[in-house]
Amino acid sequence: MNSEIKIELTEHSKINSVDFDNLPFGSVFSDHMFVCDFKDGQWQNPTVKPYSPITLDPSAKIFHYGQSIFEGMKAYKDADNNVMLFRPLDNCKRLNKSAERMVIPQIPEELFMAGLKKLLEIDNAWIPTNDGSSLYIRPFMFASGNGFHASPANEYKLIIATAPSGAYFAGKVKVLIEEKYARAANGGVGFAKAGGNYAAQFYPTQLAIEKGYNQVIWTDDNTHEYIEEAGAMNIFVRINDTLITSPTSDRILDGITRKSILQIAKDTGIDVEERKITVSEVIAAAQNGSLKEMFGAGTAAVVSPIAGFGYQNKDYDLPELEKPFAAKLKKQITDIQTNKAEDPYGWRVML
Structure with a gap:
């Protein structure tokens, strides 16, 4: 493996055209990206190059058999312009877990981190300093090898692209508990961040939007009796003063924000239960x-409060609390992420 990173700098930076005070989420892209190819049985040619379109043959297997996975991460700056990542090795481990399930070659952690750090070093100025903003990081891997035969490709590409971004969600959301469609099934790829998982969510989510909701709460594929995830996020339910979340499984993503919330909640005296929770239990509560x-909990939004939900043609509103767990936990996580608080867990990685 040739791990020496080649650098190709852009001749024309776009940064002066960006309004950093009014950043949308994930639609403004920084000057460079990291690219690495898997060919002849090894990862090679790691390069930081100008952000630009990629060219693929029409027979590239990504277009036909969906071998595509991704991660979501963020980089932050503190008041002294130090650059930080949050649990980046967890993202790399999960990317490789997804890769294994989708028969994509795993990326060595040292190569992944070296490419990411070099990219952030070059595009340092793109990391926002505004409160609530961050540099969203999207590593993704896909089959670039050619052929119509239904089999894994022989060539793959890793790209890490970044986007300075504001908040993912504004305010609370209203969700619909799904009764027909399923996000994932036992033995499937629900635990992996495979692109097809998200494509399959769009249709039932669109149906919910047409009914006046923002998102879907997914239930189990067999009985639709158990709460599993909220949109593209893990879900937490607070009954009285107990915080409940579904255990991870073949169907449920092992969210990094989810793990962080569980740890912080336990350490701050909140009663936490990782167990199955039924729709009927939520309705009764x-x-x-x-x-x-x-x-909901995930990298993009960190924590997204739910204002109410619908089920079987009836809506239920959640109370407005003075000191909700959601706000408390979000602040504790974001304070660690942005170096405003001590990090007793070693989650914050300074670059």
């Missing part, structure tokens, strides 16, 4: 007043 909060 909403009816008797013990359902205090529901929120």
